Amino acid sequence: MPEDLSTLWSDVVTIPDFPAPGVSFKDLSGILANPIALGIVVRAWADAVGPEHPTMVVGIEARGFPLGGALAYGLGCGFVSLRKEGRLPRDVHRREYTLEYGDSVLEIHQDALTVNDRVIVVDDVLATGGTAAAAVDLVRESGAHVISLAVIMDLPFLKGRRALEAKDVRVHALIDSEGTPYPHP
Ligand code: AMP
Numbered sequence: 001m002p003e004d005l006s007t008l009w010s011d012v013v014t015i016p017d018f019p020a021p022g023v024s025f026k027d028l029s030g031i032l033a034n035p036i037a038l039g040i041v042v043r044a045w046a047d048a049v050g051p052e053h054p055t056m057v058v059g060i061e062a063r064g065f066p067l068g069g070a071l072a073y074g075l076g077c078g079f080v081s082l083r084k085e086g087r088l089p090r091d092v093h094r095r096e097y098t099l100e101y102g103d104s105v106l107e108i109h110q111d112a113l114t115v116n117d118r119v120i121v122v123d124d125v126l127a128t129g130g131t132a133a134a135a136v137d138l139v140r141e142s143g144a145h146v147i148s149l150a151v152i153m154d155l156p157f158l159k160g161r162r163a164l165e166a167k168d169v170r171v172h173a174l175i176d177s178e179g180t181p182y183p184h185p
Helices: 004-012 029-033 035-052 065-075 132-140 160-165
Strands: 012-016 024-027 056-060 078-084 092-099 102-109 119-125 146-155 170-175
Touching: 004 029, 004 035, 004 170, 012 065, 029 035, 035 065, 035 119, 035 170, 056 065, 056 132, 056 146, 065 119, 078 146, 092 132, 102 132, 119 160, 132 146, 132 160, 146 160, 160 170
Parallel strands: 056 078, 056 119, 119 146, 146 170
Antiparallel strands: 012 024, 078 102, 092 102
16 A cells, blocks of 8 residues: 555665765665564565466565565565575576676576576665666576566666566566655656
8 A cells, every 4th residue: 555655764764875975875674674664565565466476586685585585475485595696505597797886796596496486586676777687587597487576665767677677577666766655646
């Protein structure tokens, strides 16, 4: 419900020039720490993606882990981790990518998903879309089908949504960078 989503903004802290000059960092850890806000997020995502019949939630390190785990539980799905370089112990698929404030690498276990999996990718913030696009590529390389991306916030001026939709991935964002709930009036 839009009136619930509008309350999320009170748990968002904006940190200027972190982790690099010019970046306005949105710290959403207050949403995770607030059981009411966390419930609003997970229920809103579950309502949005439940009809898409997902089988698996894939969470992006690090904030995609607690958020994705909660969503997976709510949906009755399994959960798979997308990890930063060198953390996974078995054979991996690997993608280098560029995000709002640098370059990084994501990896997934090669046997984590099957061709029968229908996947929701989860993260906290969608900025340029570089991270989420790498996640989508890794899930597809694993043979699974990506249904959509679920994030709490998108930063519209960085056009991440456009990057994901160009890859035929629906984006479920709950609020924008000023706290206005989606869908916008
Ligand atoms: P991007 O790949 O540019 O879409 O960046 C998204 C990823 O980087 C997510 O995992 C976010 O947690 C993080 N991120 C990028 N920019 C920000 C920001 N301004 N505030 C908070 N997190 C961000």
